[in-house]
Amino acid sequence: MMLTGLYLTYISSFQMLRVAALIFVGIFGAIHLNQTLTARHWMAMFTISCGIVVIMSVDVHRVEYDRSSLPKWDGNAVLTGNLLVVFAQIFHAAKFIYDEKYLKGTDIPTMLATGWQGIFGLLFTLLLGFCLNFLPSPVPLNNNTREVFDDLGDVIPQIRSNPTLWAPVIIFIISSACYNFASLTIVKYSSSANRLLADGLRIFLIWWMAFLLEWEMFNLITIMGFIILQMGTIAYRNAIFIEWYRSLLARLMRNRYADLTVETGNEGGEAGVSTNRPADAI
Template structure:
């Protein structure tokens, strides 16, 4: 079945805003600003950055309330048919608590991993989510994977292995992280994908079945995640840790006060954080909408597509070092995702051919109708 214009728009919004979100987060990590101790240092606050992400998601709940009140005042039933407000509005919000906790945990772990490995590898290793979504969908959504889908999973695993090898071969001499840090970062990202795959499957099972308005679902997840993570940062302030979790031995696990001080001393850092908040609001709304309108697998594929955008941007503007093994690994990842979802060259060619044929048939019919209208009546 062909996608509707609304589904295409959701897909584009998800890819574009998702790319902006990752690039803004990485940009913030590279910005140096004066901290609470008076020293100029990199912005290394993964849990605080995760909090800003949930703040962006909370804005979706506010937007939903405003739109619903606006459409309700029309008294013409618009709130029940509009794409942004239609659906079940009497659900129990706590069914979204588990997805929110998965999102909170996965994001925090990924942001720690991002500080330990390369930006391109960070995005590529996120492609491992297809493996875990496929396995969990089999167990909890009662899906049966065919040989083609299993082949796709194998390709993804091989691609991830190639990307991991590329991390060692193409190590930047100016990078302060050693091989152990890179391994730790890569593993943290993979672990985060296991948690995120649980989130996707739970959302598909409960969100799609409950017909929850996407803005409301994202907003409640943001509220739960923000409150829980904000409370966790209180004990994190008194917990001291060392590398690779923190920059130096004895640093606090998370120092939100220091994060605010650094933001106050840097306009660029403020822009980066603001970009994270705004982009994540649109990205998560589009993501959960894709899960509702299409499937968790489609959301996963679109989430991986933005790897191309981020990788190209990193190579062009962020000093990312190119290595052909990364390209090979990405091609294998892409091939695996296409196999898993039944996207092949032949099927794509046939669909394009059919679309062109229908287009020409439509034009021919319009020409015939116009000529008949010009014929004199008998």
């Protein structure tokens, strides 16, 4: 579902919308891991939802002038791709919570878990690809001679005619293995939410590559949506904003009670403490 959405929308929007998994991770974590969702978590989820709405609305409009990376210049197709990416995060979040519950409940090595995920993923992909090979598809998902969702018979001829296609395939396999291993390590020793927080760092690299290769145009409103998403993600993990709030509150309290230690001289010149105000309880 995510790769289908990627085919219909922008690469930067695809990566940013994956942050929506944090909302479902919080909900599933409260249900299956007995995690407590405070007001801070709900506020962060609301902030992330606002960022998602901003990005989706901008994508529908910018398709009119930014057509360099889309196969179909249709706002409805872009909106469909974005919705597919967001909807796929429900299953992604369920997988994250299952990984966390299983890895922390058993003593399975991370490398072994990564290997089994790769094996089952390969088998399931082959089964799904065989089924989609006979599934008729509407526009814009039928860009092949047989007008089906995924033409497996066309894979080998394309690779033979263009051997450079092996490079992205090999890079995808290696990067997926490294990504899954690093993600499972974070989940095993931390949490699924921290896994998504670290995963958000990839957005900077993807944006840099997209602009460098001129696949997308710079859009200020999209940058604003990205900032809103990052604010929600950071607030959810109590990474920066809560610490800033606590530091500011502590400074204000220190300034308020600083005069308690100030000694004033009495009429005899001896040091004393002013008693012309009611006692403060610290």
